[in-house]
Amino acid sequence: EESTSAKSIFNACHCEPISNYCEINGDVAVQGNSSTISMVSLRTGIPAGEISWTVKPYVRKENAAAMDLVKSWAVTSTEFLHCDLIQTVPAILFSLGGFSGNHFHDFSDLVIPLYITSRQFNGEVQFVVTDNRHWWISKFRGILAKLSRYNIVDIDRERKTHCYPSMIVGLKYHHELGIDQSKSQLSMKDFRQFLRRTYSLKRAKAIKIGDEARKMPRLLIITRRKSRSFTNIDKITRMASSLGYNVVTMEPNLSTSLGSVAETVNSCDVLMGIHGAGLTNMVFLPDNAIVIQIVPLGSIDELAKQDFEQPAMDMELRYLDYKIKAKESSLISKYKADHLIIKDPLSVHKQGWDAVRSVYLDKQNVKLDVKRFRPTLLKALQLLHQ
Incomplete structure (x- = not known):
């Protein structure tokens, strides 16, 4: 769960019934080998080295069976960011673990939440995946390519530290196989039109x-x-x-x-x-x-x-x-x-x-x-x- 100190770090942290996600505005470093997301302590006011928040970036947080298949990420403070690769676009970090591979959950837990979370960037965003499933990326490549113009980062295999100007950790989820228009400017009508364009459906x-x-x-x-x-x-x-x-x-x-x-x-x-x-x-x-x-x-x-x-x-x-x-x-x-x-x-x-x-x-x-x-x-x- 989100700690009190974490609230000062994040511009918008959301602890919802089905999912936790955080919108981090400001430079952030991602280290795959240690599953950590680091921010500068001077800006956050939290002592360097402290873990302020942990998150499993998959939407079914109440389902233990799904969460057992999702890696936990720690958000920490550091005195300065070490960057091997500096990216100029925001990132979205999410897990392909959980119930991926079940067609219903592929759409309800991943594709639709990713559409809701990423559409605001109009392609100018990089997807950073943990618990990668190569076959999943291959199956949904058409959709992923329409949502992001950038290569997908398989962060668990990366030895280099990636830095971004901002990051969303986790995905926004509304309800099963759907979009709540009271929470978003998007609708399921928009999503279905997006699918028709993606697959050239007549x-x-x-x-x-x-x-x-x-x-x-x-x-x-x-x-x-x-x-x-x-x-x-x-x-x-x-x-x-x-x-x-x-x-x-x-x-x-x-x-x-x-x-x-x-x-x-x-x-x-x-x-x-x-x-x-x-x-x-x-x-x-x-x-x-x-x-x-x-x-x-x-x-x-x-x-x-x-x-x-x-x-x-x-x-x-x-x-x-x-x-x-x-x-x-x-x-x-x-x-x-x-x-x-x-x-x-x-x-x-x-x-x-x-x-x-x-x-x-x-x-x-x-x-x-x-x-x-x-x-x-x-x-x-x-x-x-x-």
Whole structure:
């Protein structure tokens, strides 16, 4: 936590529920080998050598599992700064540890907070990363290059001390997969336009049935192999096709090019999938497109709302959900209908999040009742007429 003495150092230190970040105005030196950020004691009024603040520059500070994967940085005072490399632009220091690699967290914890934090600099800022993941940089290179005109510094591997005129340590976070316009001049509309420019996406608006003669709306079904997969995808596809949809399926993974995912998603008018990271790709949908979230068994309605329903609305998308019945869950083949896991999911919630995740997210697949689900796809068609 922030100490009293630290308050005199920083022009703006923010200790928020999800993230800590600090805006340090004034010359600052960064040493990767000791994980320290140094400032001149004469200016701060704090004796040289004292650690005034420590920070883990990743947004989920309340989540111990995420924070275990994030390096701690110390902000210290020194009599004078020793600089091997003097940079002329500000820096943003952030961690690629935590839950990076999960597509939802890549956007919610990193890409959107980085967009919020860095956009003010209009590219004139250098990204300094700790806990680097080279594959992450490679995957998001297109976005990173649009936010900063400078090489990314992998600070943990640097032996030289880098000095900057100012620095932000950590990232600004508003809420899951979103931007709070009351806290920023930016919006999710701005972010989605930024993504369209970054990946040269052609469609700004979804199809309006009736305006485009005989054109079939495209339905993208996000599939998964392990947990939360559709076990009757062929039946679902046939039923959707019979309603007039041009059906596309996609199973993105770590090696899938983000540009190709963006292009595929942007070409579609409806995106559907079981609650999970793949739904994050709705960021690439055209405006007025429809997101259909299949909510599995487990009383996770609040999570479904927070992760995808509210963000979809903030993105100017239309949202529908479909809550499965016990007979559509693979759990019914493992447990009897009167088992607490089936009839009383809240009893599992009392055992904590790990139990909920293990039972309802990691070990559940879905066999959609296509007759019961059909009205949801008809409702989406109706919305595309409006």
